[in-house]
Amino acid sequence: MTTIPVILRDKNQIEQFLKINSNSDCQIDVNNGRTYADGKSMIGILSLGLFRPLQVSLIGEDEKVNKIFDAYKQHDLIAES
Numbered sequence: 001m002t003t004i005p006v007i008l009r010d011k012n013q014i015e016q017f018l019k020i021n022s023n024s025d026c027q028i029d030v031n032n033g034r035t036y037a038d039g040k041s042m043i044g045i046l047s048l049g050l051f052r053p054l055q056v057s058l059i060g061e062d063e064k065v066n067k068i069f070d071a072y073k074q075h076d077l078i079a080e081s
Contacts, residue, residue, distance in 0.1 A: 002058045002065050007079035008050050016075040018042055024068055026060030053079035
């Protein structure tokens with residue numbers, strides 16, 4: 001399992017995040033510090049509250065996890081620590 005801090009600043013980033021996740025075979029869990037949601041569910045993501053860093057847990061084969069991480073970086077979704 002790999003955990004990545006992600007921040008979703010606007011509608012386009014939310015759409016990209018969901019698109020990346022939906023096209024993956026990995027299990028993706030998102031946590032806001034209190035609640036977990038399915039990373040492929042728009043309703044789940046929106047229920048967490050946005051505009052602050054979220055913790056994204058990627059569970060799957062290393063190659064697939066790295067592909068998701070690279071896509072997050074490409075779309076500027078990685079939160080600064």
